[in-house]
Every structure is written in C-alpha cells, then in structure tokens.
Amino acid sequence: MTSDNLSVDALLDSMGKQLKATLEQRQIENPLIVGIRTGGVWLAERLQQQLALQEPIGVLDISFYRDDFTQKGLNPSVQPSQLQSDTNGRHIILVDDVIMSGRTVRAALNELFDFGRPASVTLVTLLDLQRRELPVQADVVGATLVLGPNQVVKLSGPEPLELTIRQRT
Amino acid sequence: MFEHNDPNRIQLNSSGQLRHFLTTEGLSRELLTEILDTADSFVDMGAKQIKKMPLLRGRTVVNLFFEASTRTLSTFELAAKRLSADVLNLNISTSSTSKGETLKDTLMTLEAMHSDMFVVRHADSGAAHFIASQVTPHVAVINAGDGRHAHPTQAMLDMLTIRRHKGSFEPLTFAIVGDILHSRVARSQIHALRTLGAREIRVIAPKTLLPRHIEAMGVKVFTDMREGLKDVDVIMMLRLQKERMTSALLPSESEFYKLYGMTTEKLAYAHPEAVVMHPGPINRGVEIESAIADGPRSLILDQVTNGIAVRMAVMSMAMSGQVVEKQLQHPSAN
Secondary structure (H helix, E strand, O other): OOOOOOOOHHHHHHHHHHHHHHHHOOOOOOEEEEEEEHHHHHHHHHHHHHHHOOOOEEEHHHHHOOHHHHHOOOOOOOOOEEEEOOOOOOOOEEEEEEEEOHHHHHHHHHHHHHHHOEEEEEEEEEEOOOOOOOOOOOEEEEOOOOOOOHHHEEOOOOOOOOOEEEEEO | OOOOOOOHHEEEEEOOOOOOOOOOOOOHHHHHHHHHHHHHHHHHHOOOOOOOOOOOOOOOEEEEEEEOHHHHHHHHHHHHHOOOEEEEEEEEEHHHHHOOHHHHHHHHHHHHOOOEEEEEEOOOOHHHHHHHHHHHOOOEEEEEEEEEOOOOOHHHHHHHHHHHHHHOOOOOOEEEEOOOOOOOHHHHHHHHHHHOOOOEEEEOOOHHHHOOOOOHOOOOEOOOOHHHOOOOEEEEEOOOOOHHHHHOOOHHHHHHHHHHHHHHHHHHHOOOEEEEEEEOOOOOOEEEEEHHHHHHHEHHHHHHHHHHHHHHHHHHHHHHHHHHHHHEEEEOOO
C-alpha cells in the first residue's frame, strides 16, 4: 500500500468489520477497549463508537514499561494509564496505531497484566510495518505498509485522523 | 560541614536533565513541574493490582543513612522496590564510621558492588552534594535530608499534595509554621514555592526559631500566629525537635503549643477552605491538635502516599539523566 490510499476513515471502517467478525468467531461479548497512547487512544475511541460499546475506553501509557530505558532514559511526557474497570477475567481489545518491532505491544501487555489477568487480548492495529523483532502478531490490521529505510509514518488527530509519510530527518 | 555552592553545576546534566537530586534551589519551574507530572503518573499506579513497574529493574539502590529516619528510609525503600530495583539499606553511623572507615572508602566499596544510586541522609549540610561530587559518573545521588540545608523530596511531595488538592500555586498564600531555623524542609519548601509561583509565602515562628535575614528568601515574617494565618490557603506545619526544648530556644512544649500549635481556634483565622500539612511524624498536642491532624482539612496522610510517588519520580528521572548523559558522552553519539 502507498501513501495515496491511506484514508484512515476507510481503514477504520474495514477494521471495525474485521473486529466484529473476530469477536463473533471467538464468542467474545462485552469486551473492554484499551488504547495505547496517543494514536491508539484516538483509534480506540472510534472503534468503541463503531461497536456501540458503552463502557469508557481504557488508556495505557507504556513509558514506564519500555525496554529501552537503559538506552534512552525516561520519556519526559509520560502520563498516567487509566483503566476504568477491573481487568481480571475481561476480554480486552488492545489498540495501537502502528505495529513494527512488537516491543510496544510487549510493554503494553506487561502493563495490562499488572492491572489483572485478562481472559483474552485481541490486538488491533491500523498499520503493520512488519520489521518484527518479537513474535507478536495483530489479529486485526487496517493495512500493511512497507516503508523505505528513511521513511516514517505518523498518525495525527484526533480530528481529523490523518496519516502522513515523511523522510526521517 | 560540607560546601554546597552552585548545586546545579552538579545536579543537572549537559541537557538540563536531573542527574542527581540535591536541592530544589535554582531548579527551573519546568523541571519542578516535570517532577510533579511524573510523580502524578506514579500516584495513579495505586489502581493497579500489581503496584510495581520494571523501570529500575536490575539497578541497585543503596540507602545511605548516616542519620536515622524510619519514615524517610521506608518510603525511599518502597519507592525503589516499586520501580523493581534491588535495595540495600545501610546505617553507616553504626557500621563503617565506628570501624574508622572514611566516607570516601565507603563510597568506593559500594561502587565496587556496582551500585547505581545512593540515597543519602546526613546530619551535615552539603553532605549529599559532596557525595555527588565524589561518585563515579554513572551513579545518581538523591538527597534525603542534609543538616539544615535541604530536604528536596519532602518539599516536592508537599508541592504534589498541594497541586493535587488545590490545582495550582499562583493564587495561593502559604504559611510555614514552627522551627524555621533548623528546618531543611522549610528551606526546600520556600525555594520550590517561589519557583512554582506562589502568590505569598509567610513564615510564622518565635524569634528564637527564625533564621536571621530570612526575608531575603522572599517570605513575610510573623511572630504572632493568628496574625500570620489570616486568610492563608495552605498551612505547612514543621516538626519540632524535642532537643530544642532543652537548648533554651523554647520555654516549654505547652508554651509552644499555646502560641504556635495548630488548634481549631487558630485555624479559624485562615481561609475557610485552608488545608493543613505536616511532614510527620506529628507531635500531637505540641505542633498540632488531634482534631485537626485527623480532620477533613488535614492532608497529612495524602503527603505520605504522595511521598512514595515523588521519590519514584526523582529516582527514575535521575537515573534517566545519567543514562542520557552517558549516551551524549559516548563517542558514537550524534
């Protein structure tokens, strides 16, 4: 896929349908949607509306769970994670904007389990950039994108949600 | 007594990040706010079933207490453990020094054990600064109270408690009450409050417990408590050391309580929504009346909870500052 056809609304529409089908297939009712800050939260809010779920979304800030603290130090703009409900035994839909190495998802899973033991986690991501470094796969993907070595993709939002591909500076 | 001039030359790295935390003096409003924001994230970890995070996993934190303090030691130990660090508590006054070991020898020994952080409490002013100047570059030093000089984490936990309760500092009038002369807490509070934009800071104490030229710190001085409390929004009581009673600085506990103890009658002079704070442990009936300490306007237990969060924040930030400094010094760094 190229930048020409990266319409977030269209991708979200497709993701919502895929997600509904996945939940039906897995016989999951009353899931809790959790977004990874920042882009994942915007997408989680939209998916919550599409699935007509009443419960407020959860928010994860994985800054304290990153595995690169010894290389980069602390993210200065860290904010608290907010999960409204007890996650013990809950079916969680974990939403992020991009999956690449899999390290962010790993950090999010670690933090999620500190809130309790969920019954299951379904991973949803807008873009899969591949380049995986850990064995983590998304269950629902909006699009797969292959970037050049110096390209980066950014989701801006929350209104409107837009994807842009830029050269790394 | 150690010298402690220009602390920010040593407590900040070349990017302006915290690499030691020695004093609130001279730190920017942005940095103090960053400490409060980071601490806020840690306060909310109380909602988690597992109150632990991996940030300092594999790091070794040594609590170097040359002066006893159960409460401060406990909160630093808990903070380090909640960050997944390995923690070693050393009461130096009863071990190394009694064997004739010098401070430098002690530091070198602990560094050889691959320690990453020293939390230092010492009866001499400037001790934490001195230790920070002696340790190898990868070790972070946190001041847990040094002499009459500074107690920066106590001041910042007070700031966090105020911000969480009142929202901001700018519209508020503060009163710090008690033994200002010997209080490292008061000094650190005044520096932090001024930097964070407090409208007015008052100190209230008998003349014998007021430092000379305290006005130069930008505070208003009162020796009459009722007058000093008029319309204040936040009252910060200080702990009174019992030995001050025997050193002729004060007539008696009952006399002090009568004049400077926080009572319901005196609290009525403050703003109707004023809150009362105390660093603990409180001397009931000396510094504060039980009805106030346990009442709805007391933030004393919030201070304890927030103390762990603030200590987690400064430990994380100081270690982060060390990491970033190391990256900048690395020859392959951009």
